[in-house]
Amino acid sequence: MTDYTNSNETHCVKNCFSCPECESMLSIRVKDDMVEDRKGKKFCFTCTFCDYSYNSEVILKPKSVWNIVKDEHTKSVKDVISFNKAKSYYTNLLNLETLTDQTVRDLKLGKEVSSPKSLEHLKTYNLNIDNADDTDKLKYLIDHMEFEKDEYQNEPHQNSGVSILQNPFPVPRKLITRETMKCCDCSQVLQLPNEEMISTKFICKFTASDYIPTINISPMINHSWPTWQKGNFTLLVNIINPLRSSVTVTLSSPSSVTTGNGTINTTIPVSEITIGPYNDKDHPIRSIPTPFLTKSTKLSRAEIVMRTGRIGAQSTNQIESLIEKSDNWGCLPIELTLEDTCDIRIPIHVSVKTKLPDAIKSLKLSRPELLFGFWTVIELPCNRD
Amino acid sequence: MEWIETPSGNRISVSSKLHNKENIQIKGNSTIGPGVELNALENEVSILIGKYCYLSENCHITPPLLKPGVYGQFKMGNYTIIGKDCILKAAAIGNRVVIESDCKVDELAIIYDCCIIRQGTIIPPKMIIPPFSEVRGVPGKNFKVSQLGTGYKRTIEIEAKELQILGM
Numbered sequence: 001m002t003d004y005t006n007s008n009e010t011h012c013v014k015n016c017f018s019c020p021e022c023e024s025m026l027s028i029r030v031k032d033d034m035v036e037d038r039k040g041k042k043f044c045f046t047c048t049f050c051d052y053s054y055n056s057e058v059i060l061k062p063k064s065v066w067n068i069v070k071d072e073h074t075k076s077v078k079d080v081i082s083f084n085k086a087k088s089y090y091t092n093l094l095n096l097e098t099l100t101d102q103t104v105r106d107l108k109l110g111k112e113v114s115s116p117k118s119l120e121h122l123k124t125y126n127l128n129i130d131n132a133d134d135t136d137k138l139k140y141l142i143d144h145m146e147f148e149k150d151e152y153q154n155e156p157h158q159n160s161g162v163s164i165l166q167n168p169f170p171v172p173r174k175l176i177t178r179e180t181m182k183c184c185d186c187s188q189v190l191q192l193p194n195e196e197m198i199s200t201k202f203i204c205k206f207t208a209s210d211y212i213p214t215i216n217i218s219p220m221i222n223h224s225w226p227t228w229q230k231g232n233f234t235l236l237v238n239i240i241n242p243l244r245s246s247v248t249v250t251l252s253s254p255s256s257v258t259t260g261n262g263t264i265n266t267t268i269p270v271s272e273i274t275i276g277p278y279n280d281k282d283h284p285i286r287s288i289p290t291p292f293l294t295k296s297t298k299l300s301r302a303e304i305v306m307r308t309g310r311i312g313a314q315s316t317n318q319i320e321s322l323i324e325k326s327d328n329w330g331c332l333p334i335e336l337t338l339e340d341t342c343d344i345r346i347p348i349h350v351s352v353k354t355k356l357p358d359a360i361k362s363l364k365l366s367r368p369e370l371l372f373g374f375w376t377v378i379e380l381p382c383n384r385d
Numbered sequence: 386m387e388w389i390e391t392p393s394g395n396r397i398s399v400s401s402k403l404h405n406k407e408n409i410q411i412k413g414n415s416t417i418g419p420g421v422e423l424n425a426l427e428n429e430v431s432i433l434i435g436k437y438c439y440l441s442e443n444c445h446i447t448p449p450l451l452k453p454g455v456y457g458q459f460k461m462g463n464y465t466i467i468g469k470d471c472i473l474k475a476a477a478i479g480n481r482v483v484i485e486s487d488c489k490v491d492e493l494a495i496i497y498d499c500c501i502i503r504q505g506t507i508i509p510p511k512m513i514i515p516p517f518s519e520v521r522g523v524p525g526k527n528f529k530v531s532q533l534g535t536g537y538k539r540t541i542e543i544e545a546k547e548l549q550i551l552g553m
Contacts, residue, residue, distance in 0.1 A: 022525035024509035049491070049509035049524050176515050191535060200480075200498040200516045200538065209536035242539075284546040296552025297396070 011172035015065045017045060020168040024049035028065065033058045043068060045170045054170055066172055073169045188363065206359070211370075213249060213275075214240040215350060217334075217378045218291035221308065221324075228344060228380070233336045237268075237348070237378075238289040241275040241328040247354040248274045251332060253346055261342030267335040270323055278328040289329045344380040349373060396549075405431075412436040412463070414549050422446070426456055435463035435480065439548045446473045449493045462498065464545035475508075479516070481541040499538050 017026040026045045033042040040058035043065060047053065056068050063071075178193040192204040216238040219225050226233055241247050250272045256265045278287065285293075285303050293304045307324075324331045336344065351373035360370065387399040393413035401421040403409055408425040411434045417423070420443040425432045431448040440446075444467050448456040460477045467473070468486035475490040479498035484490070488502050491510040496502070500514050503521035507528075514520055517535060522528040 019524075022509070023528055024524050025511040025513075027511070048511050198497065198516065202535065205535060207534075207536040207539075209539060284543075285550050287543075288547060288550065292547075292551065294551045294553075297550060298390070300551050 010175040011066065012175065013064075013066070016173035017065075017069070017170040018173055019047040019050060019052045020171050021052050022047065022050045026052075026054075026170050035060065069170055069172070076169070210242055211357070211372075212374060213242065213247065213350065213352060214238075215348070215376045216240075216289070216292070217380065218289070218331075220333075221290050225380075228338060229341050230338055233338070235334050235336065236289075236291055236331045237334050238291060238331050239273065239275060239329060239350075240287065240289065242278055243354060243357060244277045244279070245355050245357060246274055246276050247352050248272065249330070250351045250353075251334075251348055252351075253334070253348045257346050259342050259345050262338065262340035264339075264342070264344060264346060265337040266346055267337075268332065269335065270332055273323070273325060273330045273332055275325055275330045276327050282327060286327045287329060289326075289331055290324060291331065344378065346378045348376050348378060350376060394549075396552075408432070410434065411438075416440065416549055416552070418442045418444070418553075420444075424448070429458075431456060431458050433458065433460045435461055435465065437464045437542075437545045437549050439466045439545060441467060441469045441471075441486070441553075443469055444471045444473065449474050449476045451493075457493070464542045466541070466545055466548060468504070481538055481545070483541055483544070499533065499535075499541065501533060501537065501541075 015028055017028070018024065019026055025048050027048055029044045029046070031042045031044060033040055035058040038060055040060045042058050043056040045052075045054040045056075056072060059068055179191065180189065180193065181191040182189055189204050190206045192202060193199070194201040194203055218236050218238055220234060220236055237251060239249050241249075251268050252271060253266045253268060255267070256263055258264075285299060290304070290307045293300045293307070295301050295304070307326075323333065334346075334348075336346075338344075351371075353369060353371050356365070356367065356370050389397045389399060391397070393411075395411050395413060395415050395417070397403075397417040398419040398421065400419040401417045401423070403417075403423045403425070405425040405427050406423075408427070408430045409423055409432045410430055411417075413436045415434055415436060415438040418439075418441045421440045422443075422445045423432050424445070424447045426448060432446060434440075438461055446459055448459045451457045457476060459473070459475065462478060462480035462482065464480055465478055465482045465484075467484045468488065470487050471484055472489045473484075474492045475494045475496060478484075478490070478496045479500070481499045482496055482502070483500075484496075484502040485504040485506075487505045488507070490496065490502070490508045491512070493510055494508045494512045494514070496508070496514045497516040497518075499516050500518045500520065502508065502514075503519065505523075506521050507523045508514065508520065509524045514530065517533045517537070519531045519533045520529070
């Protein structure tokens with residue numbers, strides 16, 4: 001949801017303005033006022049969060065609030081330009097008036113000056129003279145200043161109501177929009193929002209999180225996190241399948257990983273598991289791996305009792321007792337051997353194989369199945385608080 | 386910690402304070418944590434909470450003040466998670482919104498669907514947060530609204546369901 005043109009011209013056509021100081025919304029009130037014995041309206045902008053406020057001039061002809069602010073801003077910019085011209089004129093004039101040497105007097109009388117020494121002297125007064133041949137430039141400067149003076153005197157400040165030092169102007173709220181995304185290579189639409197204005201639904205959406213299994217690490221069931229000291233530890237890698245088809249997941253990791261504090265040896269005794277499909281009609285608790293169940297709620301407690309009983313009945317040996325899978329999730333053990341106390345940081349490669357989901361099948365690709373892999377990093381700090 | 390569980394699956398902490406509870410509507414499967422204060426009005430339904438909402442400890446929810454003495458309705462969509470010690474006076478909070486701890490949502494602000502409000506954020510009065518936004522900071526200091534990926538829609542929904550099932 002971003003401004004699609006990144007320009008200041010796309011703004012809300014209604015009365016949505018934000019504070020130039022804190023970006024909060026401005027509340028707008030209208031007051032009746034008089035100017036030159038004529039009735040008009042005055043708009044008062046007040047920030048809802050900070051102390052910012054802004055009062056418009058008295059408006060005699062009806063126009064939109066956006067146009068009122070825009071016109072006053074334009075007038076203010078003209079005033080600032082005019083002010084800067086006057087300031088520059090008087091600064092230069094002061095510099096010249098303080099030059100009492102013969103050079104300036106000669107210049108003002110129209111005499112040609114060629115002495116480099118005099119020009120060097122003029123440079124100390126910040127006049128723009130680059131070299132000894134620029135005497136014409138100086139003459140032009142003096143003439144130009146006279147012109148500016150005339151211009152300034154002919155155009156006095158007509159908009160005395162607008163102060164140059166006034167608060168910054170209210171900022172109209174920029175428009176936001178929804179984005180359609182396409183593949184850079186084949187122009188396949190990857191994300192197409194619904195036509196309804198404030199809907200968050202999508203006609204077409206290819207998001208990685210809808211396809212990539214979620215990988216989590218946990219201690220063994222009914223165990224708490226160990227303290228990472230020298231020794232052997234067994235943890236569980238929990239894999240949750242988001243797809244509506246079963247997936248075969250294969251895990252692999254380097255046999256030893258060196259971290260800042262020491263070396264960690266890793267073993268994945270059973271590296272492959274086939275996990276069933278996700279079914280959104282099932283109760284959500286069926287999608288939660290057993291190690292994450294808590295004893296805080298009745299439902300969770302009952303589920304723990306049921307699942308641990310089932311594991312006990314099914315297991316035949318120690319490793320098998322650690323492997324668990326249900327509807328759309330599965331757990332695989334990972335064994336760590338630490339040589340010293342250290343933060344654990346282990347890269348694991350996950351390769352996934354499944355049949356093509358319907359959304360991808362409709363693209364009529366030649367591939368018979370979806371096969372991809374990705375790296376994930378298990379990070380477990382030494383002190384888990 | 387003691388809880389009251391309703392037939393519709395709501396879990397309400399005994400230590401929460403529900404003022405004018407007959408004017409509070411909770412759809413179902415929502416959790417009202419300990420110390421939460423819901424200040425509904427006397428005469429009309431003024432606080433509406435969707436399904437699978439999770440209100441953590443010490444949240445305060447008050448309907449927004451429209452003008453002196455007149456209050457509006459506070460509406461919260463489905464799958465919305467509110468962190469600890471939040472103060473909410475918003476007009477509406479959409480579906481699948483996460484508000485992290487210590488946030489303040491001021492009068493009549495509207496947060497649309499699929500937004501994440503980061504810890505300690507202050508949302509000023511009447512501010513409108515568009516869908517799929519991540520908001521952080523305090524106005525005038527470091528307030529920032531940035532775009533949030535569309536993948537969060539599903540992630541937040543799953544998180545809200547898990548919180549309801551697993552508790553704290």
